[in-house]
Amino acid sequence: PLVPLRPLLEASLQHGFAHGAFNVNAVAQAQAVIEVHEQFRSAAILQGADLANAFMGGRADFLNGTLEDKRRGAQRIAAAVRKFGADSPVPVVLHLDHGKDFESVKVAIDNGYTSVMIDGSHLPFAENVELTRAVVQYAHPLGVTVEGELGVLAGVEDDVFAEHSTYTNPMTVCEFFKKTGVDCLAISYGTKHGAVKGEHVKLRKEIAIAAMENLRHEGIFGVLVSHGSSTVPQYIVAELNQLGGKVSGAHGIPIAELRAVIPYGVGKINVDTDIRLAVTRNIREYFANHPAQRASQSIGPVWELMEQKPEQFDPRVYLPPVME
Numbered sequence: 001p002l003v004p005l006r007p008l009l010e011a012s013l014q015h016g017f018a019h020g021a022f023n024v025n026a027v028a029q030a031q032a033v034i035e036v037h038e039q040f041r042s043a044a045i046l047q048g049a050d051l052a053n054a055f056m057g058g059r060a061d062f063l064n065g066t067l068e069d070k071r072r073g074a075q076r077i078a079a080a081v082r083k084f085g086a087d088s089p090v091p092v093v094l095h096l097d098h099g100k101d102f103e104s105v106k107v108a109i110d111n112g113y114t115s116v117m118i119d120g121s122h123l124p125f126a127e128n129v130e131l132t133r134a135v136v137q138y139a140h141p142l143g144v145t146v147e148g149e150l151g152v153l154a155g156v157e158d159d160v161f162a163e164h165s166t167y168t169n170p171m172t173v174c175e176f177f178k179k180t181g182v183d184c185l186a187i188s189y190g191t192k193h194g195a196v197k198g199e200h201v202k203l204r205k206e207i208a209i210a211a212m213e214n215l216r217h218e219g220i221f222g223v224l225v226s227h228g229s230s231t232v233p234q235y236i237v238a239e240l241n242q243l244g245g246k247v248s249g250a251h252g253i254p255i256a257e258l259r260a261v262i263p264y265g266v267g268k269i270n271v272d273t274d275i276r277l278a279v280t281r282n283i284r285e286y287f288a289n290h291p292a293q294r295a296s297q298s299i300g301p302v303w304e305l306m307e308q309k310p311e312q313f314d315p316r317v318y319l320p321p322v323m324e
């Protein structure tokens with residue numbers, strides 16, 4: 001079934017675990033994310049970024065996607081995911097990632113998203129509160145969960161590029177939850193969007209700890225969200241480059257750093273870059289003259305499909321490796 005994010009957030013706080021949230025830009029990717037969660041018997045969080053809606057709305061020029069493109073894209077992906085969700089034994093959430101403004105969030109909600117993020121992190125605190133509260137007032141009566149953001153992550157975030165990060169001030173987190181009514185909040189505490197996060201990143205765990213202590217003290221429900229959390233597996237980067245890619249200086253968040261923050265209220269961990277890397281690696285391998293030396297088989301068990309077959313031109317043969 002298709003469900004809102006809220007019950008998953010409650011479960012993560014109650015039991016002290018985190019859900020992965022995975023970005024998708026096509027129906028085949030949505031199907032793959034649901035299938036892998038069925039294997040693990042876990043609820044699935046699929047997220048379409050605001051620009052994913054613009055892309056699926058049918059414009060190659062998605063960076064300049066109009067509201068009408070986003071409306072069409074949201075409608076298409078939500079209809080497909082609703083059908084997959086209805087057929088699936090696991091709960092499935094369709095979440096809007098980095099909603100840009102009230103109108104973009106509204107078209108996602110009106111067309112079937114069950115959870116939305118409004119990213120007002122570039123705004124001054126009071127304006128961020130005002131925008132986020134307006135979204136909550138629209139979303140909650142419709143049963144839709146809301147995520148906000150406080151603090152700025154360095155790197156490429158949607159179409160916003162921030163050179164430097166501004167860590168979230170944990171003393172303002174509680175006030176933000178109180179004034180807006182959001183269910184969860186993206187914080188800036190050392191992660192970054194994209195493949196270039198720096199080597200040996202250390203997360204500012206104390207930001208999450210202080211924020212959660214304040215929430216508990218005031219008796220307010222709230223879950224923290226970790227954006228920019230891809231781990232950028234080095235074997236995938238190496239294989240991608242061996243296959244003709246040119247991805248340099250790529251580093252992710254060490255998995256131990258992510259594990260260490262989960263007990264402190266981080267209940268949703270966003271992953272996009274790792275999927276992009278793995279998908280591109282597998283497409284490159286399928287079409288390469290010389291398959292890569294595999295450091296690991298952990299991308300998936302469909303290697304027999306990936307041998308070079310110059311006579312083959314059926315997309316159904318090279319889409320499964322993408323889904324793997």
Ligand code: G3H
Pocket residue numbers: 023049050051052097098156157158159193227272273
């Ligand atoms: O955090 C945002 C996403 O990783 C960016 O995805 O390029 O579709 O906006 P996008």
Ligand code: 13P
Pocket residue numbers: 023097098192193194195226227228229230231270271272273274
């Ligand atoms: P990555 O770029 O680390 O995958 O982060 C994705 C993200 O935060 C989506 O909102």
Ligand code: NA
Pocket residue numbers: 119121122149151152153157
């Ligand atoms: Na932001």
Ligand code: ZN
Pocket residue numbers: 098157193227228270
């Ligand atoms: Zn993000």
